[in-house]
Amino acid sequence: MDIILEYENLKLQVKDEITKKWNNLDEDSKLEYRREARENCENYANLKHNIPCKPRKVSLDTRCTLGCVHSMVNKLNLRQKSIIQELGFGSLLDLKFINLDRDLCKWLIDHFDQNSCALDICGKRLPISTEDVEYILGIKSTGVDISIVGSAEEINHMCQQYRLNVEGDIPIKLLEDELNKIETSGNEFVSYFLLFIVGTLLCPTTKSYMKWSFVLICRNIEEIRNLNWAKFVLDFLIQGLRKHKDNNLVVVGGCVLLLMLFYFEHVNVEIDVEHVSKRLRPRICFWGKEEVKQRMLKLHSIGGFDSPKVTIDFL
């Protein structure tokens, strides 16, 4: 501690000395230094201009991941699973494991119009609605809007109620650890689980934490099944995409998986496929690693994501 203080003091002293010296200089000497500084600045700019920008390692950075939901669900006991089913998240119990194809997702994001919430691809405009979210993820697209607005006291109170020991944002890791320990299937379990799937799959942020205010989705456990989850997820995604595009970022928040599966469902690579409306729901339970792989191979073989050979289906 003393060393740090000493160091800070020394820093201040040196700074003072420099300031003093500078102030004592006559105008001509100051001018000379200023000229030199400007020159250095210009030289640096030139140098920088000549260094080629190294290409980005990844086209897209997202924390939307099915893997951890998949493995979490497998650890739940029967009672816990049936509670999840009752809450309307049964689709998550039968998940397969998918990796996102980042290039495809990046391309979809670039062709997404967040103002009209539609994909402009393959010469067509495909609007994405909350019904599409329900069709793909199997979560309710009707009912009461979800609000995560509340006072700090209320949020604090809820954290205490569910014995969520956090100050500020909630680390996803904490939720995961708690879920691994918990054997009961009461409100405490439900809260952890909801927060976990929201933070990892439905509304992932760009970091390993989720917003503190998200605990408010557990405000009323009895109401969970009556909430419009699809709208919540879609709104969060649009917000994430907007931020990603406006700020030209590598990272993106929101359920990007939704975009990829939407594309897979509506853009056909074969002629005689079953119509969208006739397929088994929710679609997320159909798409596994092998299915994704086959589809990507097919897409590449016919000339890419917007090849003229694909056909488009509407719901």
Place this chain on the structure above:
DNA sequence: ATATGTGTTAACAGGGGATG
């Protein structure tokens, strides 16, 4: 070897208090 997932960290921005 390459892609992907997760944890870490440096940089950033905004608020609020001190200072001249």
Place this chain on the structure above:
DNA sequence: CATCCCCTGTTAACACATAT
């Protein structure tokens, strides 16, 4: 009153680990 500066929380990018 304006400006400066520190503090704090946030976040983007990096780095590492793991899987394929």
